[in-house]
Amino acid sequence: MxxxxxxxxxxxxxxxxxxxxxxxxxxxxxxxxxPIVVDGLSMMPTLQNGDRMIVSKMDYKLSSPKRFDVVVFHAPEQKDYIKRVIGLPGDSIEFKDDQLYINNTLIDEPYLEGYKVQLSNGKLTEDFSLDQIIGQSIVPEGELFVMGDNRRFSKDSRHIGTVPIEEVVGSTSFVFWPIQEIRLIDR
Structure with a gap:
C-alpha cells in the first residue's frame, strides 16, 4: 500500500x-x-434566570406527567416555557388565602417556603378557582394546569389556560450551569 x-x-x-x-x-x-436556558424569573426561587438545564424528552413517552414535575412545553407565543405541573386531568384547582387546594385538599408546597418568607408583606398570588380561569371545574382530559413558582410574576395556566399534554417537550430536574449551581431540583 x-x-x-x-x-x-x-x-x-x-x-x-x-x-x-x-x-x-x-x-x-x-x-x-x-439543553434549555431558563429565560426570566417565573420559576424563582427554584430556578434562576440563565440557569441551563437538561430536558428529558423520553420521560413522557414512557409515562404520564406527575404533579409537581417541572416541565418544558410549547407555549402559544411560539416559545418554550418552564413551569411546574399543578393540576392533572380531572383535578379541581383552587388558590385561596395563600394556599393551594387540589380536589378540595390543602396542598403543602415545600419548594415555596423560602419564597414565602421573602413575601412577608404580601400574597403569593390572588385567589382563583379553575372555573374562573378556564370556565370548567376540572382540568380537561389530556391537559395540564401549570404554574411558575414565582406566582406573582409568572405567565402560566392562569393566563394561557391549560396546556395540552402533547405540547409538553419533556421534564427537567437537572441544572448543569452555572457550575457552582449544579443540582437536582426538588419536586
Whole structure:
C-alpha cells in the first residue's frame, strides 16, 4: 500500500468517525435530551434566570406527567416555557388565602417556603378557582394546569389556560450551569 492510498484510507476513517459522532449527537438531542436556558424569573426561587438545564424528552413517552414535575412545553407565543405541573386531568384547582387546594385538599408546597418568607408583606398570588380561569371545574382530559413558582410574576395556566399534554417537550430536574449551581431540583 503506497503512502497516498494510506493517507486516503486514514482520511476516510476519520470522516466516518466524525459522521457517526455527529449523527449520534443529533439523534440524542432530537429524541432523548436537549439543553434549555431558563429565560426570566417565573420559576424563582427554584430556578434562576440563565440557569441551563437538561430536558428529558423520553420521560413522557414512557409515562404520564406527575404533579409537581417541572416541565418544558410549547407555549402559544411560539416559545418554550418552564413551569411546574399543578393540576392533572380531572383535578379541581383552587388558590385561596395563600394556599393551594387540589380536589378540595390543602396542598403543602415545600419548594415555596423560602419564597414565602421573602413575601412577608404580601400574597403569593390572588385567589382563583379553575372555573374562573378556564370556565370548567376540572382540568380537561389530556391537559395540564401549570404554574411558575414565582406566582406573582409568572405567565402560566392562569393566563394561557391549560396546556395540552402533547405540547409538553419533556421534564427537567437537572441544572448543569452555572457550575457552582449544579443540582437536582426538588419536586
Amino acid at each position: 503506497n503512502l497516498l492510498s494510506k493517507a486516503k484510507n486514514e482520511w476516510w476513517e476519520w470522516t466516518k468517525a466524525l459522521l457517526i459522532a455527529v449523527s449520534l449527537a443529533a439523534l440524542i438531542r432530537f429524541f432523548l435530551f436537549t
